[in-house]
Amino acid sequence: MAQRIQGTEDLYGRYMRAWEYMCDTARDLFGSYGFDRIETPALEQVATFVHGIGESTDVVRKEMFRVFSGALLDRLLASGDEKSLKPKQRMAMRPEGTAGVVRAAVEHSFVPQGAAPVKLWYAEAMFRGERPQKGRLRQFHQVGVEWLGTEDPAADAECIIMLMEYFKCLGFDPSTLRLRINSMGDEKCRPAYRESVRQFIFDHKDEMCDDCLERANINPLRSFDCKNEHCQHVMKSAPLITDYLCDDCKQHYAQVKSYLGAAGIEYVEDPTLVRGLDYYTRTVFEIEVKDSEVGAIGGGGRYDGLMQLEGGKQTPGIGFAVGFERIYLALKAQGKDLETPAPSCVYVAATSQDERRAAFDVTLALRQAGIRTEADYQGRSLKSQFKQADKLNARLCVVLGPDEVSAHRATIRDMQSHEQVQVPFDDLAQEVKKRLA
Numbered sequence: 001m002a003q004r005i006q007g008t009e010d011l012y013g014r015y016m017r018a019w020e021y022m023c024d025t026a027r028d029l030f031g032s033y034g035f036d037r038i039e040t041p042a043l044e045q046v047a048t049f050v051h052g053i054g055e056s057t058d059v060v061r062k063e064m065f066r067v068f069s070g071a072l073l074d075r076l077l078a079s080g081d082e083k084s085l086k087p088k089q090r091m092a093m094r095p096e097g098t099a100g101v102v103r104a105a106v107e108h109s110f111v112p113q114g115a116a117p118v119k120l121w122y123a124e125a126m127f128r129g130e131r132p133q134k135g136r137l138r139q140f141h142q143v144g145v146e147w148l149g150t151e152d153p154a155a156d157a158e159c160i161i162m163l164m165e166y167f168k169c170l171g172f173d174p175s176t177l178r179l180r181i182n183s184m185g186d187e188k189c190r191p192a193y194r195e196s197v198r199q200f201i202f203d204h205k206d207e208m209c210d211d212c213l214e215r216a217n218i219n220p221l222r223s224f225d226c227k228n229e230h231c232q233h234v235m236k237s238a239p240l241i242t243d244y245l246c247d248d249c250k251q252h253y254a255q256v257k258s259y260l261g262a263a264g265i266e267y268v269e270d271p272t273l274v275r276g277l278d279y280y281t282r283t284v285f286e287i288e289v290k291d292s293e294v295g296a297i298g299g300g301g302r303y304d305g306l307m308q309l310e311g312g313k314q315t316p317g318i319g320f321a322v323g324f325e326r327i328y329l330a331l332k333a334q335g336k337d338l339e340t341p342a343p344s345c346v347y348v349a350a351t352s353q354d355e356r357r358a359a360f361d362v363t364l365a366l367r368q369a370g371i372r373t374e375a376d377y378q379g380r381s382l383k384s385q386f387k388q389a390d391k392l393n394a395r396l397c398v399v400l401g402p403d404e405v406s407a408h409r410a411t412i413r414d415m416q417s418h419e420q421v422q423v424p425f426d427d428l429a430q431e432v433k434k435r436l437a
């Protein structure tokens with residue numbers, strides 16, 4: 001039997017409706033903040049992610065799924081050297097949404113010089129070659145936003161406010177969430193900070209794991225996220241970005257906090273919060289569920305240098321992404337369901353095969369009137385058709401017997417009260433609509 005790949009999931013039934021609910025909620029809420037939807041390809045050139053996310057990140061180095069056609073793979077295996085491939089032949093499945101959206105913004109010139117900012121949201125599958133475990137998949141789904149063309153700290157605050165509102169709309173009690181924020185500085189002040197963390201790691205090299213020693217050379221800030229308990233202990237006394245922020249970054253951060261305060265958003269400042277991707281500058285944030293093992297359910301930050309890294313003009317930007325599967329798990333652990341109930345329908349039942357043709361006509365007529373309609377396709381008895389109607393969450397049954405059909409009438413049966421009325425075929429759709437309303 002063919003099986004799905006470990007770390008991937010089929011979305012169907014309740015689970016599919018939950019994902020749709022998350023997308024619909026995003027469309028409504030983000031729409032009210034002025035965001036339009038975008039969808040970029042799941043396949044991008046490797047360069048898009050290398051430039052944006054950073055060569056040294058775990059996502060690019062270890063987790064990105066690379067894609068080769070059979071013919072390309074043959075060539076690659078024959079030459080033994082990936083350099084034989086042209087850049088456009090080096091492809092990867094997107095591990096996150098921001099790099100692709102920013103690539104599209106550069107390619108289509110979404111934010112020409114002097115233009116108003118552009119606000120985009122997406123809901124897409126992401127792919128990372130991680131070791132599958134609960135809440136950590138190889139194909140997962142993210143809803144995210146990108147706001148390009150403004151460095152106003154109000155935009156940072158509004159992004160965070162909208163995100164917290166989103167969690168509320170999905171069913172979270174805000175008091176069960178912890179919002180952590182930090183400023184990672186910018187190209188003026190971060191290099192000195194990185195250097196001091198690198199030096200700190202070298203000064204403690206006998207106490208750090210091999211991964212951290214490797215990180216010290218390429219991306220020392222990642223050591224704050226090391227899973228090794230001993231490294232975590234050592235990193236507690238590492239230098240903090242707060243002491244290195246330049247005046248502009250300090251002021252920007254202070255304004256973000258002041259806007260959040262004005263909107264009544266609770267947050268915890270965490271100077272060790274460094275997000276995993278290289279492109280972040282200034283504001284970064286992450287949301288987790290208190291006393292829960294699902295991990296972060298969302299996060300984001302400002303990326304003022306990313307447009308340039310993707311080959312565009314310097315254009316500031318900020319965004320976030322949240323993970324559908326983790327949100328589903330976290331809400332479930334709180335006894336809440338992230339879904340709308342199965343939609344109700346009208347069921348057309350025929351007392352025998354003699355009324356099958358009439359049932360066919362009535363079913364089509366109801367559907368043409370925009371009513372979600374189901375019918376029997378297995379020649380079941382009337383009793384089991386009613387059972388099926390219950391299973392399908394039908395509020396009304398339209399019953400067709402020989403007498404009704406010869407009189408061009410149908411019986412409408414309310415599935416809850418069992419009340420029945422007969423109406424002419426011509427009035428059926430209107431009567432059904434009236435009763436459903």
Ligand code: AMP
Nearest residue numbers: 135136137140296297298321322323326
């Ligand atoms: P990131 O792009 O790593 O900041 O992730 C943003 C959000 O996506 C996280 O907060 C998670 O909710 C979700 N996420 C990230 N990686 C995975 C994964 N491998 N499986 C499921 N959800 C994930």
